Structures are given as structure tokens and as C-alpha cells.
Amino acid sequence: MKRKIFTTALLSCCFMICMAAVFADLNGKWKGAITTPDGNAIDVAYTFKVDGEKLTGTAVSQMGEVPIDNGKIKGDEFSFSVNVSGTDYPHKGKAYADSCAMDIDFGGNSSHFVVKRDK
Template sequence: MKKKIFTTALLSCCFVICMAVAFADLNGKWSGSINTPDGNAIDVAYNFKVDGEKLTGTAESQMGEVTIDNGKINGDNFSFSVNVSGTDYPHKGKAYADSCAMDIDFGGSSSHFVIKRAK
């Protein structure tokens, strides 16, 4: 009986550890390119900092660096906004092991893009 309980507990711990490894860690620098509604491509870099369910950090482009506002994480889904020249740009994304798929709202017109962990 004790052996069954020990085996079950051990397997449960292994499962939890494997699931934790499977979820991507957003901490760090990520980069990619956004295609804007007017057809221009903007190179971007995000430096994410995760604290529990809170996401902070910065976003960089040729227009400069801005802070990430209202950042939230729920599992592998996350959202935040950045304010560029007085305009908020909401972002929604899903984290994977080596990339993040994101959508940005350009005031009613959205763009889908992928960022990868910067080396």
C-alpha cells in the first residue's frame, strides 16, 4: 500500500515538473518585425519581466523605447499595451517555448506577428 502511494506521489511530482518546463518563460529579450496596416515593416524588441501574473518591461523600435503598461499573464496567454506618442497600442499574445505569437491593435486594424527570443 505504501509503495502505491509513493509511486503515485512520485509520478505526480514528475508530471508537475514536466508541465512547468513545457510552459515558456517570457523573461528576457524577444525580437521580430511588425507589418503595419499601411504596409511598412517595423523591427521591434521587447524586454519582458515576469512577476507572478504581472508582466512589465520595455518595447523598442526605431521610434525609441517605451514601457509596457497593464501587463498580465494567464498561463501561456499574455496581454499588455504600449503608449507611443500619446496613442495606446494593445497587444495580446501566446507564449511558446521558442517564440511568441502576438496581435497588436492599431486603432481598429490589427496585425499578427511572431517574435523570437533574442540571442
């Protein structure tokens, strides 16, 4: 009986780890649009590179290309910031198989948006 419970628990843990790896694969290019607090839509593209729990890459918008700073990933949740014209914009998100849901902080005003994997 104990062996059956142990085996079931072990298989469940392995399954969860594999699923987390599938969902948290942020590596690559992602595209979407952010709606700013004043209602403007900004097309954005992110290129993410994951190395363990470190997230690096770039963000591209009509303002140009900027590096991702302070990037962290744990499981399917991640965070980073970008600096555009001297202002930091923190991001927090959750990765899914083909999309990422993110929140960006515009100095106290938050905006939720989704980016899709660029194929």
C-alpha cells in the same frame, strides 16, 4: 486501482505545470518585425520581466523606447499595451519555447507577428 489512477493524475498535473513554466518563460529580450495595416514593416524589440502574473518591461522601435503598461501573464498567454505618441497599442500573445506569437491592435485593425528570443 485507485492509487494507480491518483498517481497517474498527479504525475500528469506536475508534467503540465513544468511544461507551462518552460513555455511561458518570457523573461529576456525578444526581436521581430510588425507589418502595419498600411504595409510598412517596423523592427521591434521587447524586454520582458515576469513577476508572478505581472508583466513589465520595455518596447523599442524606430519611434524610441517605451514602457510596457498593464502587463499580465497567465500560463503561456500574455497581454500588455504600449503608448506611443499618446496612442495606446494593445498586444495579446502566446509564448513558446523560442518565440512569441502576438497580435497588436492598431485602432481596430489587427496585425499578427512573431518575435524570437534574442540570443
